[in-house]
Amino acid sequence: MEKIEARDVNFYYGNFHALKGISMDIPRNNVVAFIGPSGCGKSTFLRLFNRMNDLIPEARLEGSIMIDGQDIYGPDVQVDELRKNVGMVFQRPNPFPKSIFDNIAYGLRVNGIKDREYIRHRVEESLRGAALWDEVKDKLNASAYALSGGQQQRLCIARAMAVSPSVLLMDEPASALDPISTAKVEELICELRKEVTIVIVTHNMQQASRVSDKTAFFYMGEMVEYDDTKVIFTNPRKEATQNYITGRFG
């Protein structure tokens, strides 16, 4: 049994057929990158894994998505429990207008953890895990907005990791960052894969080739090709993939 199994996923925004018959297995503790031109459906597909698309009115899903063998769209699934297990990092850093400490503690608190000592411990652990501890340990009570963009994004990663998810979804996590911050986030991804399965959407092909084990290429709502990253970038089977990664369109 793989960590995530998607079977014949079709997704519609109203009448628009956004995802067309996608099946995919994502192995445990792998980093899987989704690449493809804008509007190809990769972010939509990513957001199905933590049911973020539930918020969109008139959206409809066919097919099934299993995480650890459980259908996450099943009738007895608690969405908040699911989201606790499937963390997410967004394109733009989106810390809460709270202190650094409270940002990390938020996920623990909303999940009913009250033990202050444990929360303190988890905050430190998560910040260390996100390689941010040394930079912020003296100003945990400062507003998260006082951090730089790159630090904010790592804070968001730490925040997602604080609730101990087993899957981490990243929606273009470095697209709003400068090259140095991007490198730090990529380093972090390589560290985090020991703990979690990571699915990352990226526009940056070098990034995909640097950080991922497997890569899926999406085009016009279809998954054109899905294979080991090495294969996709050196010897793709489909011409469209070849064209995209060599920059001939997209």
Added chain:
Amino acid sequence: MKRVLEHAVRWLLTASGFVTSAVILLIIGFLFTEGAGLFREHVIEEGYVLALNRDNPVKEMSAAEIKAVFDEDIVSWKDLGWKDIPVETFRLEDIGRYFTEAELGPQYEHAGSAIAGLVSSHPGMIAFVPESMIPQEAGLNFIEDSTISFSEVIAGPEWFPTATPAPLFGMWPLLAGTLWVSLFAILIALPFGISIAVYMAEVASEKVRNFLKPVIELLNGIPSVVYGFFGLIVIVPMLQRVFGLPVGESGLAGSLVLAIMALPTIVTVAEDAMRNCPRSLREASLALGATKWQTISKVVIPSSMSGIASGVVLGIGRAVGETMAVLMVTGNAAVVPTTILEPLRTIPATIAAELGEAPAGGAHYQSLFLLGVILFFITFFINLCVEFISSRGKVRNS
């Protein structure tokens, strides 16, 4: 040609801006000069004196003491710092009790000396008479007439602007009434307003929202006299029944009416603030496993706090300045309120009710302008609060 037109338009816009500002400043200046005139007025009515027996050493009396003496609340000179002699008051209209018309002469030409003699022979007498009537050589003492003092006006507990010989301009009951009514109005409006705002911004479907929002904004368009009428017909009798009051016109009636009137402001501003809470923050919260309510209470409301607070403060501003509806339902008793269930009177209601009967230029008239100045300061302060709160919100959200 185009040039000329553009110049003309620019000139017109500039001129209208300056003219408007100038008019506003003039209005405020007028308010202040008229209001400040009160402190140049004398405690005792102009042209009159309070005459005392020559043995009476009392030199100064406050307006409140003068009123107490003539209301016979103070009956002994001991209370005023002399010895235990009963106070006898004399007003011009009492003259018939002491003298016959023959004694006064056909033209009342002997009235002055007659009163002087009367005061001289009664050690405890205090006479309120026109200054011109008393002969210079009568050898009476007079109460020193001082100007109205600032502290007596601001902190004075009694508002009797038409009392003679010395009107009382204690504005504390009015100020307290205004603040008291506004406070309760906000306490009532706040939970409702916030709940409605949360419901509209977060829970209601687009359809319900599109119906509710115009309806609530419609409340803003109802004239306040209609609210007052509604309050008088519905709320006042209801309160009378529910609380078993002797009269239903009370501070609470005013607060309820004001709460209804402040609701649209609070709801609209707070709802806009909540809808402006970035989607990315909601998503961040939901993605961490927070439920919808956790997201609303821990992320959406705190992050739109500045907007919500602005709405509340604007609502307060409306409540403080509201005149007509309050005038109609609060009973207008100028006493310092101790409970919300008794009649009280607010500053705007006082101005509206009394301006018509106050002689222009007199102390009463000026005191009403001074009330206007106080009201101006209250709303000015409230506006400053709004500015401060919303500017703080802007800094944080940028």
